[in-house]
Amino acid sequence: MIPYGKQDINQADIDAVVAVLTSDFLTQGPMVPKFEQTVASHVGADHALAVNSATSALHIACLALGLKHGDWLWTTPVTFVASANCGLYCGSKIDFVDIDPQTYNLCPMALKAKLELAKKENRLPKVVVAVHLCGQPCDMKAIGALATEYGFKVIEDASHAIGGKYQGEFIGNCRYSDITVFSFHPVKIVTTAEGGMALTNDAALAEKMNLLRSHGITRDPALMTSEPDGPWYYQQVDLGFNYRMTELQAALGVSQVDRLDAFVARRHELAKRYDELLATLPVTIPWQHPDSYSGLHLYVIRLQLNKISKLHRQVFESLREQGIGVNLHYIPVHTQPYYQAMGFEAEDFPEAMVYYREAISIPMYQGLTDDQQDQVVSALRHALAGGED
Incomplete structure (x- = not known):
């Protein structure tokens, strides 16, 4: 059987994972930050947060943008369910915008028409998730202009699109969005076995997503509500999740990005x-x-x-x-x-x-x-x- 998609693993990938297996850290070590910096530098984003799946990245992206009960999240109907489910996880309501018949992506003209009606009905979206289906980017300049006009936040679901470009620049630089999400599932372009990443140019959003991916816990005294009791001290300052990526996954990711x-x-x-x-x-x-x-x-x-x-x-x-x-x-x-x-x-x-x-x-x-x-x-x-x- 010739599959529709398949990972590409070479000896360098295997060696990178084995090196971590024989190191001191299998989780929460130096490889995750290295992977984050590798991807951020490649695509031109200021901040990158690696997590255990693109679904987790979408979830914390929505939370960081303040999506909550009663808000609206809009996305395309032609996508994996996670692009919409991430809004439900936050208690928001979901609606869809029909696709462009040529690109199969969310149609900017349909989005504009829907926004005009929603403004009259007082149900504008808080977040729009623009999915780059098959790896082809949406018309992000048009969507970004509508975001400015109507006041919504934009997440690029670029799960299919790492390594692609829009207007000559790498997808993931967040020029027209608040947050971009990548997937590293085995059938994707590069893999970490399972994994995802959220990228942003907003330091506050990065800080919020960093908290949310690891139980809402911080060891940074600047984020605490009181002086630390000692060097062992940490505080839970938000309700977060265990969405961390392992060192093994990150090592594979660093090696894969080379190709x-x-x-x-x-x-x-x-x-x-x-x-x-x-x-x-x-x-x-x-x-x-x-x-x-x-x-x-x-x-x-x-x-x-x-x-x-x-x-x-x-x-x-x-x-x-x-x-x-x-x-x-x-x-x-x-x-x-x-x-x-x-x-x-x-x-x-x-x-x-x-x-x-x-x-x-x-x-x-x-x-x-x-x-x-x-x-x-x-x-x-x-x-x-x-x-x-």
Whole structure:
């Protein structure tokens, strides 16, 4: 089976982890700060906070921005559920903004229209989570301008996008956002096995997220309510969580980032080759905005169903039967039973639903060979033709 995504581990990665295993620290040692500084320096952010998952990073980002009961968080329906769930963890209400039919990201025009209506109804969002689907950045300049006009905070959910660029600058520099979040799950561009990171240029937000990821505990006398009892002393000054990253994960991350640019470059080679190989098939290939240099975590095709005799599900199942580990990113969040119970209807966000009925993620990872890619395309051609050679 050729998977849709896969980690790339070399001997340097293994050696980095083994070195930590034989060191004095398996957690709360020097490697986590080193990993944070490595990523922050690479993308051009002032502060980075490593945590145990991107979901944890989204949660503490929302809390640091003051999201609370009764507030609104808006995001895209075409994302993993964590992009919306992070608001529910804070007690907020959730709504969605439909996608742009070309980029599949949150549509700035739909956002503007929704904001105009929400202002009249006094239900403007406190936070908007802009998800860089597949690794292609949202139109952050437009979203940032709307944030200034309407007074909401912006989180970039860049779980798919480390190593990508927007307007020539690395995603993660927070030029148009308050906080950016990365994921280091094994199928992502670089991995720490499990892990995530929140980046910001705001020292106060960084300090707040630092507290929240480790039980709300501090050893910094400047943050305490009284003089320390002694050198052993700490205080819990907030209600936090155990969201820390281990030294083993951080060591793997530092090693992986050494190859980040090469990983993304290889993904672009594969994407260009896919574009050429799929040009004559009845599928829509990913469109890339000229302002973006995608991280290319995913390569999503959309079936031109009016040109084939097969159903979406039939093509998907045929590919799986032929040993191609395709997937679908994502089932629109507002169609999940938990969100349907809140009153959302499937057709509330029509562009998201059209996307869902046509999309298939085909294999995309830096270790994919040209021969394997040829196998993917051959299997797709077979599936689209209904099994005919």
